[in-house]
Amino acid sequence: MSNSAHETGRTVTIRDVAAAAGVSIGTASKALNGVGRMREETRARVMAAAEELEFRPNPLAQGLLAGRTYTVGLVTCDSFGRFSIPVMLGAEDALGAGQVSVFMCDTRDDPIREHHYVERLLARRVEGIIVTGRRTEPRPSIGRDLPVPVVYAMTQSQDESDLSIIPDDEGGGALAARHLLATGRTRVGHVTGPQGFQAARRRAAGLTGVLSEAGLRVAGDVLHGDWSEEWGRQGADILLHAAPDVDAIFCGSDQIARGVAETLRERGRRVPEDVALVGFDNWEPMALGCRTPLTTVDMNLGEIGRAAAAHLLDAIAGEPTRSGVLTVPATLVLRESTRRG
Amino acid sequence: MSNSAHETGRTVTIRDVAAAAGVSIGTASKALNGVGRMREETRARVMAAAEELEFRPNPLAQGLLAGRTYTVGLVTCDSFGRFSIPVMLGAEDALGAGQVSVFMCDTRDDPIREHHYVERLLARRVEGIIVTGRRTEPRPSIGRDLPVPVVYAMTQSQDESDLSIIPDDEGGGALAARHLLATGRTRVGHVTGPQGFQAARRRAAGLTGVLSEAGLRVAGDVLHGDWSEEWGRQGADILLHAAPDVDAIFCGSDQIARGVAETLRERGRRVPEDVALVGFDNWEPMALGCRTPLTTVDMNLGEIGRAAAAHLLDAIAGEPTRSGVLTVPATLVLRESTRRG
């Protein structure tokens, strides 16, 4: 807390600048905004005065007149978890470049809080709202007929007329599968999260799709459990029992992959020599900390955020409203765990 | 994106409400704000009209008049990492309750970006700024003589006249040490992060302080490395070599603890029977995923955020400006890894 000017200094207005430059406020405004006609000398004098006084136009006054606020709301339902942060960063990136500021709120997954925050954002005259969250099943829309455009990022609205931007889970699964086939693996197992998660189902679909094109099936069938290391350990045991000759395991998350890796070590299977391992999320502390650094699928969360922000800005600018679900392609990050054995 | 009203509807102003209720705008304002005197019937009519039209007073106009914006800026230098998020949550909690909204910006650790964002926040007339980041050595002040109060959370300003709120690392280290002594351990090792980090030095100081009170020293000396699992694995090996009879290891982070745990397993030492293990951060995916769930020190990051916000609100309200460094006590979270062996 700087124990400084902030108690004393009245903020400087265009009135002060005009007085200092010896012109009217209207002239001062025109000078500062580079419009209207006046002698170059006058314009320069106003500019100098503004500089001198550290004049900053009050955006409230500007917004009041222009009817715009250059702000958007960002509502997250993930308690700022691991997924929504990169999305937020990407969004901020795209918005910040356009001088748009971001009001942030966290709903703690509470619909009442959420409604309250949306009300507050609308009261503040945000020009648009981005809703982000960890992605499970599609969520209820935050409201029909809101007076501003809304984009869902890393979460999907149940309302088809909303625009949702989510990662391409199926493509990610396919990417992992093709990579494993390309490195000579043919007996690929899959340990992933709960069947209740769309993400888990889609990743599995991507995998099985590619395998069946190659005339293969998932070794030991798809194993659903929860998104934990513990399940990874158990799942690997189950898989080794059901398909002892497995030579690759694709995991639904990096956490699961860590658990799988641990069990593989204990059972004397080397990674990647005996079994190749692919994770999902590219959560670096997990993926890099793994005893054999993990090859993993990166969902490009930042890109999702950027795309959401870009669509929102388009909508604010009056572009025709898009709707439905857009996916952002995933990328494969290669590390030790799938080195050709 | 709701393909709805947002292209058509002019926003409704108090003028519309006044017209609908058949009163002047001054009267409408008084009715809505519960001030002035008028017939109850008139007031009710205005309220009904406002309700009907979904009137929301324009906060820009209100702010312009009141000279207040009820907004604060939150500047983070952590690329929204794991540390600043809980801090932000806590801050938002305390601020949101007071109807204060939060402008978020991420500096990507770039001083130019940071300066730019601070300018933008000031232009938007925020009433205060919270600076948060991962905490290393004290950082440069974001600016002297800013027109608004500033509080640093989870990061420390080099300027002593600034107020910084950081976790009590030394207290956290002491907490861990006392717990280990209380469960009967006497040969306590310490594997932690780089010596360059104040946090690492303070945690070590807390540990050694308690140990020396009990007439003990750190087993195998304090081992500094980086904040990774890999270093945890190495550090544990070094420690087991230097002090083979070690019966407890306090680690500077949960990640390091995971590495340590892995080496202990490989060397045939059981946790907690042979060696007790304490981490730092209470980073749940790490601490719970560890083969023996980790006892760890929680820095109460949310509390740091809440405290920062509370101090900022006080300063905005005109309370005398505080300065210096305030610490928030840490808490010990007990899990399996220190069960009495």
Next chain:
DNA sequence: TCCCATCGAGAAAACCTATTCCCACTTTTT
């Protein structure tokens, strides 16, 4: 040489929305 038209510079005023203070008018009370 004189008058009107034109143009340029900058002042003045309207406007955006909501609040607040003051005043005028009406109703009630003494």
Next chain:
DNA sequence: AAAAAGTGGGAATAGGTTTTCTCGATGGGA
């Protein structure tokens, strides 16, 4: 009838932007 109380309108205000207006100078034509 006069004073007091109750109602509600009107205007000022906040800090900008934008449009309109005024004044002086200049130029062209008669």
